[in-house]
Amino acid sequence: MVRLISVLSIIFLFSCSPDNEEYVKVDKPLNFQIPANFPATVYDLEANPPTEIGFELGKKLFYDGKLSSNGVISCGFCHEQKTAFTHHGHQFSHGIEGREGTRNTPSIQNAAFMKAFTWDGATNHLDLFPIIPITNEVEMGETMTNVLEKIKEDKEYQQLFTSAFEDGEVNFENFFKALSQFMVMMVSSNSKYDKYVRNEINGEFSEEEKQGLLVFQEKCASCHSTDLFTDDSFRNNGLPPNLKLDDFGRALVTGAESDKYKFKVPSLRNVALTEPYMHDGRFGSLEAVLDFYSDGISDLPTLDKELKKENSLGLALSTTDKNVLIAFLNTLTDEEYINDERFSEY
Ligand code: HEC
Ligand code: HEC
Known part of the structure; x- marks a missing residue:
């Protein structure tokens, strides 16, 4: 032994x-x-x-x-x-x-x-x-x-x-x-948008992309803020709750009724590549996301104030606004990042 x-x-x-x-x-x-x-x-x-x-x-x-x-x-x-x-x-x-x-x-x-x-x-x-x-x-x-x-x-x-x-x-x-x-x-950090704001080569914006940036700053940047495109907060952006999943979001962590249906504001970097969208992947395209922000907002008690200004629900977006916004969101794609071999599987 x-x-x-x-x-x-x-x-x-x-x-x-x-x-x-x-x-x-x-x-x-x-x-x-x-x-x-x-x-x-x-x-x-x-x-x-x-x-x-x-x-x-x-x-x-x-x-x-x-x-x-x-x-x-x-x-x-x-x-x-x-x-x-x-x-x-x-x-x-x-x-x-x-x-x-x-x-x-x-x-x-x-x-x-x-x-x-x-x-x-x-x-x-x-x-x-x-x-x-x-x-x-x-x-x-x-x-x-x-x-x-x-x-x-x-x-x-x-x-x-x-x-x-x-x-x-x-x-x-x-x-x-x-x-x-x-x-x-x-x-x-090397999308066309980054090069545009840093005045680097290959950073020229078309008229449409410039218009899109302006609409974005006016309507979206209160939550998708800074060049990270998120303020890191938890908010209810008006998605009608998915009753089958019944996902309460932030309230699952804090237990607070006031956090029900709040989710982390996601970064929009590379967003053109990451469909489907939202925490439950309910939207298959950016067009569908923008239609939601203009016409699909659900008025629940925790809905964010930004989305119910002067008692009108959602963000007023014209067809032109939507088109230029999509052109802008496409400038957030960072080809260098998704092809960077340092991060690639062997
Ligand atoms: C089965 C698929 C799956 C696997 C495997 C997986 N993830 Fe994830 N990852 C997810 C999902 C889904 C979420 C979101 C989870 C949530 O919100 O509850 C997530 C979230 C994340 C986040 C947070 C991103 C953010 O913006 O909040 C990081 C970082 C991450 N994963 C890294 C990892 C790492 C590291 C591993 C391996 C140890 C891993 N993941 C394995 C699906 C996966
Ligand atoms: C009140 C804050 C707020 C405003 C204003 C806002 N968003 Fe969001 N956004 C969010 C939150 C929170 C989510 C995540 C919601 C979820 O999944 O439950 C989100 C999700 C998204 C997503 C999905 C991203 C992904 O990875 O799934 C896109 C795309 C998006 N927003 C674009 C926009 C655009 C474009 C605008 C302006 C027209 C806008 N948002 C205005 C808070 C906001």
Whole structure:
């Protein structure tokens, strides 16, 4: 018995000590730059500064099916780069065994600048976010402990953790930090619109696009504000509640009646690529979204004031307004971002 224990403890010691001690730390910091037209970051970059290997590790995790119970559903399965990291063609997310969720997959971009995550702001820290999809039974359906066990067994992961972090440990903290490093670097800031506001080449707007920007500033920018195109608040934009889903939005987090049917104001960056729209993916086109804002607003107690001014419901939008708005929204597509190989699946 004594012998058995000592053998076991040797195996234990052996498997715990980084058997790649000769592996030299060659990691280098990555240069995170705030685009000139962006506000300050929310994410604490000093607490978790992105590095070359930390980023590579985060990327490997993002595209690894091991994070799910069936070994197939990675983060990238639902967040596809070519559609700004949304799940193309799916109204609702579907993960493990084709089980369907109840919300539309939002894009991942500019996460370092965001105060809250998911449609109802279930968490406000990017590092804690991955617990949600990993443990969600309709998304990745796995336990965090199992995920870490699988990662620990993998030689390549062991080396990456050793190189990326001071303590070299394969633990939850470093797992989350690596995923955040990858997502923090995912900055979309080179659309035609960005080049226009920064006076860069290829940033000329047509008359129609300029008109669209003006209409946007007048009618939409109170909520879709700053160059992130969101004020990070939760609002009821007048969608008639989907009675089948009965999704109360922000009220699910705060429990407050006054938050019923409020959802996070989404960024509109790359919006031309991310249909279907809204938290439940109910609209298949931008035209349908604009028709809703002009004629489809539902007057519930929590409806946002911006959408009921002088007692008239919705936003007055002429056919011309709608056409120029769509031309403008198309300028928010960032081809560099959706083709950037740093973020691509291998
Ligand atoms: C089964 C599909 C699916 C998988 C797998 C998935 N996501 Fe998501 N993701 C979603 C959906 C749906 C939401 C919105 C959830 C909500 O509002 O409740 C979301 C939201 C997000 C957000 C918040 C975006 C925002 O603007 O608020 C981030 C960040 C994100 N996911 C990253 C990840 C990461 C990292 C992983 C892997 C650990 C992952 N996702 C796995 C479907 C998925
Ligand atoms: C009162 C604040 C407010 C105003 C004004 C507003 N929006 Fe929104 N917008 C929201 C909220 C909140 C959502 C998310 C609603 C949901 O899914 O439940 C949203 C969602 C959207 C979406 C869907 C994005 C996606 O990824 O699914 C588009 C597109 C959009 N708005 C465009 C516009 C345009 C264009 C205007 C001006 C004509 C406008 N919005 C005015 C608050 C607003």
